[in-house]
Amino acid sequence: MISGVTIGQAAAFAGVTIKTIRHYHRLGLVDEPGRDGSGYRRYGSSDLLRLVQVRTLAESGVPLYEIGALLDADPQRFAAGLAEVNRRLTERIEELIARRDSLDRLAHSDRALLPDRACALLDRAADLGFTPQEVAAHREGMVLARALVPHGFDDYLTQAEHALDDTQFLALNKQCWAAKDLEPDDPRIEELATAVADRFLANPALLAISNGLQARTDATRYGLLNHHGEDQAPAMARLTALVETKLRSAGVDIPYQ
Structure with a gap:
């Protein structure tokens, strides 16, 4: 018998929406779990862990299309990938600061x-x-x-x-x-x-x-x-x-x- 929680419970535990989980499935970031006897998909602890990892990386600014490769990489490649994302985020932050300064100057x-x-x-x-x-x-x-x-x-x-x-x-x-x-x-x-x-x-x-x-x-x-x-x-x-x-x-x- 398949144990686990429903997609609604998984969404609540992982801090995402059901729609987001289904989007992750479509992108191949999270595998679709098996169904129980009633035809409902059941999410186990490994599924929940993957959902949390994907959500955390996405919230940190990692593009969704890069998350799958990062999670499947070895520790060295994972660290290098995060460093690259960090670099891009820093550039983006600097760009946003420059835009904010321009808006401030527009007041004068x-x-x-x-x-x-x-x-x-x-x-x-x-x-x-x-x-x-x-x-x-x-x-x-x-x-x-x-x-x-x-x-x-x-x-x-x-x-x-x-x-x-x-x-x-x-x-x-x-x-x-x-x-x-x-x-x-x-x-x-x-x-x-x-x-x-x-x-x-x-x-x-x-x-x-x-x-x-x-x-x-x-x-x-x-x-x-x-x-x-x-x-x-x-x-x-x-x-x-x-x-x-x-x-x-x-x-x-x-x-x-």
């Missing part, structure tokens, strides 16, 4: 996409009186520059630092933001474009921001960077176009869009 959106040096520039811009909307636009420009011209990004930040040191340029920059709601044909746009172009030409360190990007990219990426957001501000689009035209007239090499 600047630091999720930009290095500390760029974030310091954004903080400085805020301290210099730029509005949150203007700082956000600068942030978007930095993110684009880093993505489109990664090898030139440090130079871009260096020149941006120079720009924040130029009080006249900062004043003009704020005037440009104030002009975004003007009509594109407003004569003040032309006047402002002349002033901006003249300031670029008077301070080559400012102009190097544009030149440095052009040297590393093509016209398409240059346009994505320098004309970002203009579809929502026609006055800014005309202002940028006028400034570029005036700089070209002065001999500055700027790609045509």
